[in-house]
Amino acid sequence: MFIISDSENDCGGYSDFMIGKTKKRLVIFLLVPVVMLAGILLIKLPGWDLLLHNVSDDHILKIHSPLNERIIIPIIKEFQESTGIPVEYTSAGTLDLLNALEDKGDRYLMDILWGGSKEYLNIYNDLFEPIYQGGEEEYILGYNQLPIVLIYNRKLVSSDEVCRSWSEILDSKWKGRIAMANPEGSGSAYIALSFLLEMDMKDDYNWDNAAKLLRNVEGKMLAKSSEVYEGVAAGDFAIGITMEEAAINLIHQDEDIGIVYLEEGTPVINDSIALLKDAKNKEEAMAFIEFVLSRKVQTYMVDRFYLRSVREDVKVPKGLSSMNSLNIFDTSNLSTFENRETILNKWLQMTTDIEKSGPMK
């Protein structure tokens, strides 16, 4: 009796255990797909594919340029449409770009630096790839020329009254009436300052001129070059030192603006283009350089933006006289580009001194 019942119990217990185990397995087999399904549904929500989506950077020509987007956009648009080469451009001030060049080290930043004065870029020659142009090896190619001129608002100043020379600008009668950009940020303003510093230079730079200029602008310099010609056109200032291109644009927009090529000489910024040594898209970059220097684009720039071409076979912009008739000052003679830092430091010192001494008498 006992033996039988015991064995029965054992059997029952064992089979129960088996059933329990298979049930557990069944539950797990059922649960796992359900949980997975729910997970998949959640993951399939929108947004994931967007995160996974990546655009490859291959063969996009990278151009850094301090030029106005007004100029950059149509030229790049035309370049892309006629060559099919995709372009990505970085627009920034000259000094920001120079700082970027300075800090870049071995990093790849761009294929082409488009714009910026040749004198500035010369300092970074070792970063650039030489380009053979007409048999000559050149690091930096000029693609347009920007003379520095004095502009005046005809409504505020008559053409008889306006100053004709650099030394007249320093006359105290222009105190508070002259607009000038900060040489720290503006290439044109720096060249103007450089010209004044080297004018009548003896042993040292002519800091007296700088002081007079600072007195005339009352220690206040405009942040951007554009503020100079816009300020003069709007009548905020009577005269201003800026680029010829800006002035002629205003004149063609029927603003009452006059241009003066100053007697002592007209410094010219040679806007340049340079191919980077570590360019990833050299072929595309060369195509762009050729495009920019082509007769078609050069003529378009003359016609559309009144920029002076570097090409002999392209005529002078409408309303401007030829370079030969101007008293051009060769800016490559200026020593101020190598000493930029010390000059700017001293300039900054003078500016803060004036601010400390309060309003000038």
Place this chain on the structure above:
Amino acid sequence: MSRIRIPIFHRLFITYILCSILPLIIIGGLIYGFSMNFLNRTLDEQTMNSIKTFHEGLHVRVSAYEDMIIKIQNGLKSSDSLNLQNGMPDDSNDVYEILYDAMSGESIKPVVHVSNLDGSRVFTTSVFPESYKAGLMNKWGIFREVDNLVMGSVIFPQETDYFPEGRTILSVGSRIYDRTGTHSGYVVVEMPRQVVFEEARVFNSGLSIHMVMLDENGYTLFDSINSEMEGKFQHAVYMDREKIRNHKPIDRLIGNDTFLYLDYRDKRLNTVTKVNVSSNTFHAFNRILTLIIVIGSMISLLVSVVLAALQARSISSPIRKLIKVMGDVEKGDLEIRADLGSRDEIGDLGKYFNQMLNRLNIYMEKVIEKQKQLRTTEIKMLQAQIKPHFIYNTLDVIKWSVKLGHQEETISVVTNLARLLRFSIDSAEEFLTIRSNIEFINSYLAIQRIKYNNSFEVLTDIDDSLMDYKIPRLILQPFIENSIIHGFGKTNRNDGIIKITGQFIHCASSEVEGNCRAIEFRISDNGIGMTEQEIEELTFERPENHIGIYNVDKRIKMYFGEDFGVSINSKTQGTEVLITMPSTIEGDLL
């Protein structure tokens, strides 16, 4: 392997909660996933359809412009006004008539330019842009495209600003041929932004939609939100902080808010339309759905916790009660009953358990009753053993008294015997007070004194407070009788002393602690005493001669248990009997 013991309550509780929460979470998750997927697909389709409708609308416009161009081309075929030779009459009014005639069908007037090859003769419904002047001369932009195409028209995406007409974003251009079939000029029809804006109304579905139209190189033609991006490249990079802030390419605006991001390439217009459906709706829906699921889960968790606790308790608590009752029963409490208060199977279990207990009790009672009966029968039998023995002896005394003519003594004996008989016959009670017992003993002694010629003396010292306690009848008498008959009877002494003391003692019983008090009687004599063997015989056997003593011990033990009874201590000079009983007034200790 030792198994962890999980109480049934916890198991049920957890199972109930899981059973109520898991389906909700799974179904909630599924609904969430499905509805998000559904919403996504629906909105995707809807937006894609909107984009297609939008583009179809633009195509209709462009086709209309192309028709317009054909009209203008046909109208100008016979005109020389584009290449006006000196001396020819100025027919610009006719040209304008052709232009406006061609435009007449359009509700939003496009900007139309007609120019000769170098731009020296221009007819325009607005202002001929500077860029076109330079463009014409250098075969720039649309003029380059038109020059590359001999027949038909070119669709050229470009943004041009006019004052006061506003922007145009797409130009359709073609050549103009003069009557000799020579290429003599260009016609350009430009689509105003307003047209795009009107066509983009198909997107007004209540969703927050950001739509941009780009050319294939990422040049922005139309931006429904950041119109200042129009005419700029999407992928321009800036270093100036202000410019970075103002630069808002649609790709950068894609972020957490984005619900849908669609790309549509229009091969005819050579444009790419990007639509970023921001997720206000999606987020709201998402939030509501999440909220519903979370709150639903919370509520159902709360409800299920309460219900699970109640339900689990309703099952486990009766079981626990039953277990406790069973434990009590196991300890011997048969009077306890399980009150489970439920009407289900567990209630039945309790009910049947109670019935089982009832049955058990009935059996027990029956058994006890039987035992009681048995005992009573035995006691009665034992009591009955005293009476004939004593009566026999007394009658013997009476016989001798009458024979000797001791009338007074005879009267006394008979009187006392009568008293004794009444005592034992009248009173049916088992227990009598000590006082009654003493009275009975006195009567008995009166008889025995006569029988034994006053050859012994009886000293009684019983605590007064004891007098009202009840003890079983005929407890003390047999020992006194024993002393008289066996202690002195066989000697011819006449200085026998029987000492009877009664007092309270603290009982030795371990069962009743505290204020337990027992009554101890001590009956001693100075008779011949008993041998060890005699005592042993008295205690364990049932000797014929000492029937009364055995009887007393047996009775006390039957009434009060093994802790009480009689012990005999005998020397050659006298015997001492100790009788212990629990102190009880009512006498029913059982």
